[in-house]
Amino acid sequence: MGYDAFLLVSFGGPEGPDDVLPFLANVTRGRGVPPERLAEVAEHYRHFGGVSPINQQCRDLLAAIAGSGLDLPLYWGNRNWTPMLADTVRQMRDDGVRRAVAFVTSAYSGYSSCRQYLDDIVAARAAVGPDAPEIDKLRHFHDHPGFVEPHADAVRAALATLEPAQRATTRIVFTAHSIPLSAARTAGPDGGRYEAQLRETAALVAGRAAPGLAWDLVWQSRSGPAHVPWLEPDVNDHLAALAEAGTTAVVVSPIGFVSDHLEVIWDLDSEAAATAQKLGLGFARAGTPGTDPRFVAMIGDLVAERSVTTGLFDVEPGQRLGTLPLWHRCPEGCCAPPRRPTSVETP
Known part of the structure; x- marks a missing residue:
């Protein structure tokens, strides 16, 4: 199963004071987050000049992937702030991409950490239209x-x-x-x-x-x-x-x-x-993986693994340390949303 592009998908974050409230409006639209919690979170961002570190961290990760030998064009789209995922998928279509593999900056199962990103990809492709590239999300990597x-x-x-x-x-x-x-x-x-x-x-x-x-x-x-x-x-x-x-x-x-x-x-x-x-x-x-060379190499491993897989469960034993079941494609109905999803920021 060949791919002709790599897509980094992340949460997104404001990059200046004027971005904070519009960004939070994107995050919480249709959710039951109390106004006082939004005001509190806005102050957290303003404490750092209205800039979330996450976008620069995505740029740094993309640069590290580019230097790792992954031989695919690299793209990046966010759930809640620029570059927005639908805009990125549109650019991919215009560039002639037909089939892409997506790495999401979350290692785990769950609605906000997995299923919602799958829904975001579906929505972005629908917004672009019938010529949008196919996009396969890489598996969970909590035990890699x-x-x-x-x-x-x-x-x-x-x-x-x-x-x-x-x-x-x-x-x-x-x-x-x-x-x-x-x-x-x-x-x-x-x-x-x-x-x-x-x-x-x-x-x-x-x-x-x-x-x-x-x-x-x-x-x-x-x-x-x-x-x-x-x-x-x-x-x-x-x-x-x-x-x-x-x-x-x-x-x-x-x-x-x-x-x-x-x-x-x-x-x-x-x-x-x-x-x-x-x-x-x-x-x-303790720190987080960030652009650790082992983490960057893992992304390449996951792309290679998915490029040759033909089923749901054929995860190579050498690429995992745990014993919980893993699958390459989420089963229908998994990671259902909570009755009132209210998370403010999840990577």
Whole structure:
């Protein structure tokens, strides 16, 4: 199955103060996000000059892919801000692209992290019309060595910054974007896969970075109404519980993310770090893969793997470290939307 183009698909983000409110309007259109939460998130962006790091991170990733030897024209389209996906697909059509492979900057299953991107691709192709190129989304990569190993090295590096005397009372705290329980506990082939994949990634990273060190999986960046149940505990609440139980230091590893975008640098580097300081906890935040050469090489591996696949489940064992079922094409009906999808920013 040959491809004649590569498409990077991401969330998008504002690139100046005037972009913030229109961007947030795109993100939350038709959702039940409270106005006070939108105002709060807008201030997070303004704290950084109204610029989200995610677009530059996409540019950097594309440059790294271009230098990695992937012999395909490279394109980039976003869900919520320029370059918008439909505009990119239109350019691909005008350039004569007939069949493209898409890499989405999210490793996991779930509505916001997978199904919504598939829907975005369908909508973009429909907007372009019958001559739009075919686009195949690459599979989940939560347990690929090119994703796991950079996270593990980042945890090792963060641990090395803490006081050695605290090692016996240090914990690794893995974080990911919280989602509504109605999305996390769906029926069907993907039911519970978002949390299950994250737990598998956490176990793989912890086992490589610090065998025997205790770890937890917690959640961040909740944005929904207070009466709607989401995955818990929140990272800040969890840090308080750990301090009360005698933990003296934490390494916080955002395994739910591929790069240090706004929700990492605000929710963790600002809010969680401040919580830890108030509690007297030693705090070190592990990095994300970004443009790590292993992560970039993984993308090439996934393209090559998909280029020769003929079925749903023929994932090469050497390209994964976990045991959860994986598939190349999402089954019909998987990753159903929550009743009230309210996530503000998910990569």
